[in-house]
Amino acid sequence: MNAVVSRAADGDGLSRVSLSELIALRARVGKVRLAPLLSRAARSGQQSSRLYGRGMDYAESRVYQAGDDVRRLDWRLTARSGKLHTKLFQEDREGCLLILLDTHASMRFGTRVRFKSVQAARAAAAAAWCAMRAGERVGVMAFGHADQLVRPQAGPRGALAVCGAMAEWDAHAAPDRLEPLSDALARAGRVLHGASRVLLISDGFSCDDAARKRLLDLGRHAQVSMLVVADVLELVPPPPGRYPLEHAGERCEVMLQSERQRGDFQRVLGAGQARLGELARSLGLRCSSIDTTADAFDAVNGLLGTRRGAR
Structure with a gap:
């Protein structure tokens, strides 16, 4: 472009x-420096990267979550705590x-x-x-x-x-x-x-x-x-009043007076x-x-x- x-x-x-x-x-x-990328973020919904090996630096460990790669288990921390832990890695790419x-x-x-x-x-x-x-x-x-x-x-x-x-x-x-x-x-x-x-x-x-x-x-x-x-x-609900609106070339005026009218209007928008x-x-x-x-x-x-x- x-x-x-x-x-x-x-x-x-x-x-x-x-x-x-x-x-x-x-x-x-x-x-500017953007936040580091992790191979598996601590937040749910962020999945493992599949980029392993060189270029991966250890970042931290956290409690195992469903879907974590078992190859990335932190066995030492698991043994000390009695709970499964996963290693998180920062991707150097x-x-x-x-x-x-x-x-x-x-x-x-x-x-x-x-x-x-x-x-x-x-x-x-x-x-x-x-x-x-x-x-x-x-x-x-x-x-x-x-x-x-x-x-x-x-x-x-x-x-x-x-x-x-x-x-x-x-x-x-x-x-x-x-x-x-x-x-x-x-x-x-x-x-x-x-x-x-x-x-x-x-x-x-x-x-x-x-x-x-x-x-x-x-x-x-x-x-x-x-x-x-x-x-x-x-x-937020608008103050009471008349509101002129235009859509697709057509103009109209909406009257919003009561608290319920203004609340419903805001929720729809x-x-x-x-x-x-x-x-x-x-x-x-x-x-x-x-x-x-x-x-x-x-x-x-x-x-x-x-x-x-x-x-």
């Missing part, structure tokens, strides 16, 4: 993704981050500062620059109205390709198509290209029951993290975020939530476990 986007494709950073803004985020990256970006029509919504789609792109760009600075390859796969892939690349070229692709996808939005999250995760599993980390950025509206198994499958090959993007109206967040918690995955007013860089730094030094 060519990172050069036409002037018409460079949005305002509010309702449309701005490529210049995504590129400018690079200036905020100092010395080139890192690779694959970003899964939700481009469904539900992302083109926002009542504070910017659309969810713009905030998602900003977060993805921040992750790409962090990965680049940490020496990892980075790529992005879109799901929803766009179903394209930018294969992971190293250095500034990889991060610029991610930024350019997101600006192009946003500027040339096609008629919306619903792609269940489970289908997107299955597709991601086929195009991992050696990715050691996967970052899912979504508002959760495409989350379906089958996504749980797909996340478990994906977790066998990479460490999976989630960033749930939401609008303020999807997080926030159903996707709640569903995806609960799924992440049940699987023990790293998960964070941001609204459209938040600093995307701070959210990504906390989620990927980055450490930043002086510029």
Whole structure:
């Protein structure tokens, strides 16, 4: 994907993704080190790596969990404690981050500062620059109205390709198509290209029951993290009042007065975020939530476990 986007494709950073803004985020990256990868994470849902032998450094031991590789049992600690323990290893290999970006029509919504789609792109760009600075390859796969892939690349070229692709996808939005999250995760599993980390950025509206198994499958090959993007109206009940809404070119006005009306309205709007967040918690995955007013860089730094030094 060519990172050069036409002037018409460079949005305002509010309702449309701005490529210049995504590129400018690079200036905020100092010395970055991503959290170490373990061959078997302590969290449930993260499976063994299958990369053994050279390049594996011992990290720690913990109580045996169902599915652990018996070849990695810590026999000394097991003998001392009387309970089975498994060794965890840090993988010494080139890192690779694959970003899964939700481009469904539900992302083109926002009542504070910017659309969810713009905030998602900003977060993805921040992750790409962090990965680049940490020496990892980075790529992005879109799901929803766009179903394209930018294969992971190293250095500034990889991060610029991610930024350019997101600006192009946003500027040339096609008629919306619903792609269940489970289908997107299955597709991601086929195009991992050696990715050691996967970052899912979504508002959760495409989350379906089958996504749980797909996340478990994906977790066998990479460490999976989630960033749930939401609008303020999807997080807390709105104040009483009249709310003009527009969808597919049609405008309407919603009257919300009683506490019950406002609560029901918020629960309907926030159903996707709640569903995806609960799924992440049940699987023990790293998960964070941001609204459209938040600093995307701070959210990504906390989620990927980055450490930043002086510029």
